[in-house]
Amino acid sequence: MSITDQELDLLRTKAIDAKDFAYCPYSNFRVGACFLSTDGTYYSGANVENACYPVGTCAERCALAGAVASCKRPQIPKFKALAVATDISPPASPCGMCRQFINEFCGSTLPIYMYDKDNQYVMKTLGDLLPMSFGPQDLLPPR
Amino acid sequence: MSITDQELDLLRTKAIDAKDFAYCPYSNFRVGACFLSTDGTYYSGANVENACYPVGTCAERCALAGAVASCKRPQIPKFKALAVATDISPPASPCGMCRQFINEFCGSTLPIYMYDKDNQYVMKTLGDLLPMSFGPQDLLPPR
Amino acid sequence: MSITDQELDLLRTKAIDAKDFAYCPYSNFRVGACFLSTDGTYYSGANVENACYPVGTCAERCALAGAVASCKRPQIPKFKALAVATDISPPASPCGMCRQFINEFCGSTLPIYMYDKDNQYVMKTLGDLLPMSFGPQDLLPPR
Amino acid sequence: MSITDQELDLLRTKAIDAKDFAYCPYSNFRVGACFLSTDGTYYSGANVENACYPVGTCAERCALAGAVASCKRPQIPKFKALAVATDISPPASPCGMCRQFINEFCGSTLPIYMYDKDNQYVMKTLGDLLPMSFGPQDLLPPR
């Protein structure tokens, strides 16, 4: 299910706008993210840091946790695309922890649009960024 | 700034309802959480697990990251109360990681209402649950 | 099982020495930690940061993961004391995430010695620092 | 700097043996890991879980944090290879969070040997598993 030009325009705008909502007094590294679900909803997020660095969260996980927790079980949301925006060039890619978090809910064909400081993007799929992933299929069946 | 009976009713309902939005196929341990900000907004969240267990997030951090990332910088949101709901009795308390995450944004007097499987609560403040906390004041001034 | 003066001397020295092994280019906040097991072994650790801040680990978890992973199952190690050393005064306390990690293996009476920049300590027990903890007893029996 | 057959034999044995040191009552998914440094030292680790799932650590990070915290600053250890062992087939790969943690200290050519339940391996480099990584070079210079 591919993303339209109009959807990508809006997804880009929302990811870039989300940088203004980052709480990052320790790194000063603002990240905005936005997921588009297959039912047409946009879920934004930003990085939220902590004085104890490992306790903070990235923008991608902030957005996706919010999206998943907006969907009543047993349904699981599906996503068409992710956009991530930072203030550097070339654009930052999602960290490995976020790639892993995304992998729980998105297939390897999910397009990830990474926007640089000039709002230009590089696109890679989740499969490109997390090949040979560890995922639910590797576990024994959950209880 | 204290919470009214009406606000607490709504906060409880939202935290309990949020359990239905938990993604927890590995633990089968549903958690719902809701923060009430001082401007009267409610921010719900649920736990979102991952096949690689350390990569998942708790309900409290899901809700609070969403709340913080809904507020444009340089403003920082303020909160009046947190409710957490689980399916056990006595009620579960927030894990230490969540207490730490909350500590970045909430004072020691924040009331935390913990609801058990019968929707009865125990209330403790953040200061009760994370005494002698490590926080922003312990770091050298950020850049 | 209480710690002797001689053991505490060595535990202090090891925690303070461990600060020199911290990898903390992002925070410049060195932390050293050392656990003493009931069989008399000392396990040191230091904080190990990551460019993606949430991915790093604290000194206390570094030390304790190493200690637990040095003990063959089904045995579970037991601990007599923890010392943590930082370069500030008053001394830093373990973050909430570490308190939670420690809670899995140590009882509420575990003494935690926190050393400041002048090698003076404040002692609190785990129960003091993580009251009303969430722990294994709160979960359904694991598979 | 390539690994010899003899070194790989020992690395495999140590990773497989480390599975017996896993603390994983919640997942029952044992993981052992071992890093070989360029100076010939082997650093083993195992997964150490927590009742609050996100607070636990994986085997790879347990081993590598221990290795890094065994090296006095300003030196940074260098590594020749990593082996990871699990009880499934095909073998599990490191999760994204661990790939990110490893990326801080190892180059893209690091060989990662993944052993399955029958002690057969698949080898991929870090660059294979974490292409287009986010790393220290993406941050503003640390303070």
Ligand SMILES: [Zn+2]
């Ligand atoms: Zn991330």
Ligand SMILES: [Zn+2]
């Ligand atoms: Zn938590």
Ligand SMILES: [Zn+2]
């Ligand atoms: Zn910590």
Ligand SMILES: [Zn+2]
């Ligand atoms: Zn991992």
